[in-house]
Amino acid sequence: MILLVLALAALTASGLLALVTARRPRLAALCGVAGPLVAWVLAITPMLSVLAGGQSLSAEWSWTWPLVALSLGLDPLSALFLAVILTLGMATAVYGVGYLREARTPTARGLAWFFFNLLLATMAVVVLARDAVVFLIAWETMALASFFLIAFEHDRREVRRAAWIYFIATHLGSLFLLPLFFLLGQPRASFAFASFGVQLAPGAASVCFLLALVGFGTKAGLMPFHVWLPEAHPVAPSHVSALLSAVMIKMGIYGLLRVLTFLGAPPLWWGWLLLALGGTSALLGVLFALAQHDLKRLLAYHSIENIGIIVLGLGAGVTGIAVGAPRVAALGFSGALLHVVNHALFKGLLFLGAGSVLHATGTAEIDELGGLMRHMPTTATTFLVGAVAISGLPPLNGFVSELLVYWSALVGMTTLPAAAAIPLAALIGVLAASGGLALACFTKAFGIVFLGLPRSAKVATSHEAPRAMRMPMLWLALACLGLGVTGALVVPRLSAVVSLFAAGPEAVSALNDGGMLLWRTTAVAAGALGLAVALALVRLLLLRHREVRQASTWDCGYAAPSPTMQYTASSFAQPIVDLYVSLLRTRKRIAAPEIHFPDAARLETETRDISREGIYEPLFEGAERLLKRMRILQHGRVQVYVLSLVLTLVILLLWNVR
């Protein structure tokens, strides 16, 4: 435990040091990046030991606030998330060294480092907290730090707007958490996690579940509470976007899981609800992602899809518990948890890649890019790895977790009664659909950005990212590959975490079976790759004595090929977007030439968020109109003020004294 506390201290200290030494860039960067590295080194051993099923750690210090004890603890669940936090924290911090080199002012740089480390520290505390108040303080501080990070380039209006939306969303979300913890603490009149979950009335449990779903779902970016996410992630500095998207939104998932451990046996409809929300997020998330043409925005929407997949896993797990099928539950939870890790890895990687592209070309507008593979090979290759992984393709890590979720659903739907089997079947369909769409989405993202010819001059001047930025991308890419290959080893190890939700021999055996399954899949995938290598050699042999010519792309006879003739991202996605237009409500502004001869023509598409337009904006406007009426109270006449005073008195007198 002391190691963890030291790690927290290291993070805080490095943040403060970076703030102090902001005037000297190199030193500040050093201080800023030192914290995450040290913290990772310090915390790695306890994390791994606990994850492997070792003794859970905990420590408590009394505190002068009424009702509050400063208690921290590390159980497998915390360990898993802590590992994610610190690992990604380290990677993004190193990346930040390169990225923050062109910070506007020293102060801005210092603040960026300060809040970055603060964010890491608070997230760590969130997963370590064993007392509701500590949790909430850390939670709120985390929101604050991330808010300032998002508002980093706050002299741009849209950045301020995005940060503002994020801040509202997260704060309103946490307003749901207060009653949640009050309810949980009610039986024992305490805020300590240890006292939660005892003799909780079923009604209360369901209320808790709903509150948690809204409160934590908002942070996790679960549809329809996700409005802030596509606004906030694109505008933040890229290493921050990576951290937010890869780690911070997972805090919502953590909270949900943590609360689930308090609530005891769930009724079946919780599973349905989770599946429904998860399915919505998974499908709509990827559809909206397809419709975007800003690379970071696309990635942001894709985070929503992945959160959806995670929640689908949870839903399968909860369903499994509810109907007493530990195998299903174990597989579902393990899939969800593993996907938390995996998504952190590849989404972090992709955001870093996007950051390098932005850094190199100054734009994240997909349709202005192209052909970057030649200019920045490392970024392109690592991005490719991330893209394959996030599409859930073997042999990378995305496939492992998605397979677990699939399998849990498959086992469930083949064995369970209809009430549970139908939703699980739906899960399979949804997951398959979102998988296919994800493939479309990332072939688009990768293909249009890195392949083909440059679509604008911005690309011509682009350069490969500096080393500090390339290294983390390589690490993460390797991590994706590693987890993908060693999935068979990892999954059985998850039993310590999963046992928090689905314990028992069946659960363990299920995980072991999962391991076996993964051995086979890995073997086949490896076979495929081996075959590919062999074929490559064959191809070399065949072409050795043949002539290999270069000629411009076959353009079907059209004489003057030019970069602008290439397929753009919008056109690539157009058929799918058109198919789902009723959901996406994509607006098109077409200025087509009237005459037959070529003429200036333009087409703009814009896809605005559905739940923002459908739910939130009307809601807020309505509230505003209502409040405007209240202003009558303060219309300026002193006589009326006195009158209101007197009337209050008279009414009260008549009411109380008779």
Next chain:
Amino acid sequence: MSAEHLLWLTVLGPAVFALAATLVRSTRASLAIVAAGSLVSSALNALIAILVLARGPLLAGAGWFRVDALSACHLALLALVGASSGLYAVIYLAEELRQGSLTARQARHFAGLWCGTLAALAFLLVSNNLGLMWVGLETTTLLTAFLIALHVSRESLEAMWKYLLICSVAIAFAFMGTLLAAAAATTTHSGAPPALFWTDLIAVAPRLDPALMRAAFLFLIVGYGTKAGLAPMHNWLPDAHSQAPAPVSALFSCFMLNAALYCTLRFIPVMEGVPGCAGWAQGLLLGFGLISVVVGAGFMLFQHDAKRLFAYCSVEHVGLIGLGLGLGGLGTVAALLHSVNHSLAKALAFFAAGRLGQAHGTHEIAHMSGALRTSRAWGVALLASCLALVGAAPFATFLSELLLLKALFDHGRTALLVVVLAALGLAFVGLMRHAIRLAWARGEEPPRRITVGIADVALVSLVLAALIALGVVIPTPLRQAVQAAAAIVNAPSAANLVAGVRP
């Protein structure tokens, strides 16, 4: 010198400075008097508070003056606010002097009235007699009236007149209430006329006539509540706060409201004692608190004047405090803690608004935007205080609000909890929307240069440090003090208080 003399001194000290202010001629001397007066009175108040919290109640003047834990807490708060806003006042007026918008006469007036107000506030806190307490509060009203209109303008005069009239009428009602209470007391007493001592009143509470006491308390809560800015009697507040010079607004928001609430609080234990009135008075406070929270939060959304915005924010927070006091038990503790936190945060907010206003020559949010560029220290102060005021962690307000809501929840008032949570969300949107503009947006025209000295930075960093420190950990003495004070307020329900604080 014995403790009794301290009580006299803490009232007379500032009063002497006030008189001195009428004699001096030069502006600098007046400013010096402001600083000295505030510091001296704060020192004395703090000293008394410490003594009381260490040794128990102090008595003086044949029982006319009495300081117990409750008043000690408020004395401590007064010390805090008085000192900080006194120093700030010097900084602020010095800037005005540099800008040439402050005449010697105005400075003299300010010094006199400022010190007088401090004296009056101290007076109402130390007096054991309900009548004298009333006198003290009324005096503050009359003294501060001209502080609002220090710089004569149509708006400031309008605000002053409204403040004067509304509060005078209200305070007159409060006196009516006091008289009714006294009348009730006379009905119990036979022979010896009552001296309106708080202590006596508590003693005879069980024999007081309920109907009469109810009437009395209604007059009191409406009267003092007006001064405390509880909705729907709050109308004077936004005008006065927005027009007064920043130090004065700070004093208003950060202590005068609490002082008025304190006057009401004095009657709560009495009412609890009166047969058939248990919990009734607190219920009233709860109601007023709720209304104020909603109204304050609702009005914040549309403000275009920074100080007016903070004024409505004060309405909201006074509402929260009233809510807590109305809940009793843990609620009282939370409320008292919250009043400390709120005073700190709100003082900082008004300080920042004032200084930045000097830079832009207006308090229009649209013109003041880009505070962080105008002056880093005050920009940070503004943003931080706004965050504290919406109850964002790690600021102290977060925890006190958390406790408040917990108390509300424990009280089993789920509907109220929902309403309050909604109002808090609304207040968040209302305040932060403006705060972000203020902090970062580009203002319409470039600001005037204001000289931000070490004093400014020191002030800001001190208050901020206090806010964050209290958010992380509250010193045991403070906690004990607050709990003692709470125990006084809800003596009957002291049991559940203890239960509430350490399960």
Next chain:
Amino acid sequence: MNPMATAWLEIGLALLLAPLLNSVISRVKAVFAGRQGPPLLQPYFDLAKLLRKGAVYSPTTTWIFRAGPILGLATTAAALLLVPAGRISAPVAFPADFILLAYLLALGRFFTISAALDTGSSFEGMGASREAHFAALAEPTLFLGLAALARKTGALSLSQILPAASPLAPEVALVAGALAVVLLCENSRIPFDDPNTHLELTMVHEVMVLDHSGPDLAFIQYAAALKLWLWSSLLAGLLVPPVAAAWPASLTTTLGVFALAGCIGVVESTMARVRLLRVPHLLAAALALSAVATILVVR
């Protein structure tokens, strides 16, 4: 003869006979058109010729373009390992293996599409977009259908599902119908795509590989053939009533595969290619089929 050996033998058979399917189809079409049609071994000739050729690459392309065909072929071949032939289980069979099958094909698709985009030609881009689009619609159909069969048969791996599912059960019939549509789509046959048209604008798969030449093109065509074999043997395994002994079983399945090829030929010569905008509707119909099957099974 031990089952493992037979299984591998089946694979060998597939690798050998796959190109023949195409000639069967074209022969059927020729018969319908009253032509004589190309020789049965024509596909092999084409492959041999292509393998002997050199290659032409566009300067815009990168290694992705070269990796596309290779990975396409490799993944398809690997996927073939998971497909049983009737009663004879696949060399590699394990629960939920059809998920791996689908995702292997998807991996191949990913690189094919990327390779297409690598050329920077708008035609290839168009093809790529359509490929991605149709695949996204086809996948849920496949998964739901197979899941339904899994519930029906209580088994999780293809090698157990297919033999156990009797084609007469209504659910199985529905799934078979759905899979048939998926088959046509995945192998870009009429009515989804016209493999031997030369109007690029209307093509899906062919247009994606416009720029490939030499061995690459050979790989691609062979991969396409394998893919056709793969899907047909899946469907055949579902439709052909299982036969007890091993050898007749493999024989019947193989025959079934060729019969399916014949059917495709019939379809291609009797039906016209539907408009692109109608394609999603067809696939949606297929999805509906397997969804209905699922509900029927689960209830």
Next chain:
Amino acid sequence: MLDRLMLVLILSDLAFLGVSRFSAALSLLALQGALLGALALAAHGSASTERMVLLALIGLILRGVLFPWLLRRTARRAEIVEERNPLVGFAPSLLIGLVLLGIAMTLGARLPLRTSPMLGLVVPASLFTVFTGVFLVVARRKALSQCLGYLVLDNGIYGFGVATVGNIPALVELGTLLDALVAVLVMAIAMYRLREEFDHMNTDQLDTLRG
């Protein structure tokens, strides 16, 4: 004897509701001050100590002489003569006044106060005075009339105090008197400033601060 005094008080209140010219109103104020002084003296009859007498005299001087004089001075300097078209006209004011009187009577009778029977009419009368004061504050435009209203209210409360509490502690009474004095001074100056700034005293037109 007291009842007659109180009758006069009631009549003066009604007169307040009726008059528009400030000179008249101010003499009414003086009258009320005198009445209250007398009341304070008479209330305790024989039991009154010299201390009470002293206080009563101070009160009488302040309320009966000083306040009216101060306000008259202000009125002269601010050159305002009368309350033209008030928010509530004079005739309606009178009617409302009568209603208020009725309420005061019933309320005074029902309040559970132990007051000596000789003070029969005092409580209702002073209550009515309070009501009148509030009504004046609410229903008049000119700052001066509002100030008058405040003073009437103050008188009423004072009378009420004398009647109900018997003798308020001297310190408290002195304090209240002092406050009243300061209040009058402050209001006088405030009115003068208003007059200077706006060159009118119609407080209902002070409505720039709103929302």
